[in-house]
């Protein structure tokens with residue numbers, strides 16, 4: 078059980094994010110890393126089978142062993158034209174160990190305290206790879222957009238966002254290998270309906286990208302962020318992979334959309 082301090086709760090609801098150190102032990106991270114390695118091998122085999130469909134400007138979705146492998150093609154640089162792994166959604170179906178770690182009591186206790194509910198709906202159990210030279214990046218966004226806020230499948234039941242995203246560092250994370258940048262205090266803007274790119278976006282007058290701060294993370298630490306917190310990340314410019322393990326939890330009944338993957342949307346309960 079992780080008992081959040083008042084500062085951490087304030088950081089989540091006001092600044093938009095905080096980082097907890099040493100949540101997972103090195104031996105636990107090694108186990109997760111082996112699962113990431115298997116997923117990576119599977120992803121590249123699938124990419125070979127689907128090579129004709131892969132394009133730099135689009136995502137190709139392949140369901141395999143209950144997980145959704147999201148593949149692309151590298152659009153520039155020395156590996157231009159090679160396949161890339163954008164993400165593996167509900168990765169715990171293909172790698173059951175990641176399903177177990179995805180509802181680890183430590184993650185559940187963090188999310189439960191912030192949501193104000195012991196019972197939660199787990200929507201995200203996802204692997205991000207960012208291999209050297211793969212040019213994978215995540216445009217500026219609010220997670221609320223990906224959850225479908227403002228649409229028919231989402232209701233902010235607890236009136237405080239109803240969603241918590243956690244990002245576990247499987248590798249050390251720095252600015253050089255594609256860390257996430259957050260715009261502090263963007264939570265107060267609420268859900269903005271940001272488009273995929275911010276060019277010509279009227280809403281972007283409400284915040285300044287220059288204010289974004291990078292988070293640096295040690296292996297085994299967990300970043301926790303609010304669904305309205307504006308964030309994004311750039312390609313990995315180092316020569317080592319940058320793996321992160323994402324798990325996201327919603328207040329019960331906030332979501333009514335079916336997420337891809339066998340087991341996605343499962344009910345999880347914090348026992349503490």
Ligand SMILES: O=C(O)CCC(=O)C(=O)O
Pocket residue numbers: 205215220242244255256257308309310311321323
């Ligand atoms: O893996 C990354 O760099 C980005 C993660 C992210 O943006 C998210 O989980 O919403």
